[in-house]
Amino acid sequence: MAIRLGDEAPDFTAETTEGTINFHEWMGNSWAVLFSHPKDFTPVCTTELGEVARLKPEFDKRNVKVIGLSVDPLSDHKAWAGDIAETQGQALNFPLIADSDRNISQLYDMIHPNADNTLTVRSVFVIGSDKKVKLTITYPASTGRNFNEILRVIDSLQLTADFSVATPVNWNYGDNVIIVPAISDDEAKTKFPGGWETVKPYLRIVPQPTP
Ligand code: BEZ
Numbered sequence: 001m002a003i004r005l006g007d008e009a010p011d012f013t014a015e016t017t018e019g020t021i022n023f024h025e026w027m028g029n030s031w032a033v034l035f036s037h038p039k040d041f042t043p044v045c046t047t048e049l050g051e052v053a054r055l056k057p058e059f060d061k062r063n064v065k066v067i068g069l070s071v072d073p074l075s076d077h078k079a080w081a082g083d084i085a086e087t088q089g090q091a092l093n094f095p096l097i098a099d100s101d102r103n104i105s106q107l108y109d110m111i112h113p114n115a116d117n118t119l120t121v122r123s124v125f126v127i128g129s130d131k132k133v134k135l136t137i138t139y140p141a142s143t144g145r146n147f148n149e150i151l152r153v154i155d156s157l158q159l160t161a162d163f164s165v166a167t168p169v170n171w172n173y174g175d176n177v178i179i180v181p182a183i184s185d186d187e188a189k190t191k192f193p194g195g196w197e198t199v200k201p202y203l204r205i206v207p208q209p210t211p
Contacts (some may be wrong), residue, residue: 016095036120040072050088071091
């Protein structure tokens with residue numbers, strides 16, 4: 001069944017390159033990015049995994065753990081890790097799930113049979129520290145993802161969770177943000193003592209709070 005925003009992220013136990021992991025336990029109080037890729041020893045996936053490893057300090061800064069998945073066995077993941085380090089100049093530094101029995105792929109609806117009967121598509125799930133799904137994205141096998149965009153969305157999600165602000169079109173970190181409609185003007189006076197610009201009663205702009 002498809003996983004929707006706001007659903008609890010299904011828990012699972014998996015074999016990974018960093019040993020057996022129980023997903024919820026592994027997350028602890030962190031946020032998580034769970035992402036699938038179609039296959040080991042493939043070119044686009046190789047570049048993606050190198051890039052996620054390179055960006056790991058950025059995920060750490062945001063209290064986000066990253067974990068990848070494909071349906072290939074652990075022995076392949078371990079052999080491929082050498083190629084990733086060699087070709088991308090960056091060794092893997094996060095766990096890769098070996099989902100050979102496809103249990104987790106099915107649990108998260110990562111196999112889209114009309115795209116490919118057996119391999120996972122490029123799914124991304126951002127999961128909050130409350131274990132609720134905050135973002136889902138699906139890319140085709142032939143398109144590598146932009147993980148800077150994933151970081152940008154995480155920044156937006158965490159600002160919403162911590163400060164009751166939303167982010168406008170094409171927002172980038174540091175740009176002005178919007179007070180969420182659920183916050184009344186009275187509440188906003190407490191949360192944003194520096195004031196805000198009311199463009200319309202429903203469009204109230206404030207400088208981005210700093211986490
Ligand atoms: C790749 O990672 O390069 C890839 C994987 C499956 C299909 C197409 C491309």
